[in-house]
Every structure is written in C-alpha cells, then in structure tokens.
Amino acid sequence: METRSSTDLPPVAKAYNGVDRNAFLFGWTPQAEIWNGRLAAIGFLGYLLWDLAGYSVLRDVLHIISY
Known part of the structure; x- marks a missing residue:
C-alpha cells in the first residue's frame, strides 16, 4: 500500500458552482x-x-x- 505525505493530499472540495459551501446565498442554490x-x-x-x-x-x- 502506498502512503502519501500530508503535503501531497488532494485539496478539499470547497465549492458548489464555484462558490464556497458555507456562503449564505439567497435563492435556489445548494448553499441555501x-x-x-x-x-x-x-x-x-x-x-x-x-x-x-x-x-x-x-x-x-x-x-x-x-374538549
């Protein structure tokens, strides 16, 4: 089994539609x-x-x- 260093890990999925998941957006969005x-x-x-x-x-x- 191959191990990877912590600097070689893939980035965490941060966005839906190119916008931060925790952004407070109005409308019909995944964030809403x-x-x-x-x-x-x-x-x-x-x-x-x-x-x-x-x-x-x-x-x-x-x-x-x-009653």
Whole structure:
C-alpha cells in the first residue's frame, strides 16, 4: 500500500458552482439548502428543549381539541 505525505493530499472540495459551501446565498442554490437544513435542525432542537421544559404546544392543542 502506498502512503502519501500530508503535503501531497488532494485539496478539499470547497465549492458548489464555484462558490464556497458555507456562503449564505439567497435563492435556489445548494448553499441555501444546506442553511435550511441547519436552521431546521436548530429549530427542532429548540422545540424539544421547550417541550422538556413543560411548554408543549402540541400537547396544549390536543388538549383544547379534546374538549
């Protein structure tokens, strides 16, 4: 098996469409989809923490509907 030195490694894929992956771009771009997923994960985690604290929107709505 052949080993390569750290200076001989290929560059990390940095871009989609020639633009940095983490750039905050507006519109229908791969970067926007990455940010959408990140923000959705943060929102989901926030709701889980809110629910663990005892403030469940879903439970309250189901309780109101069951009357």
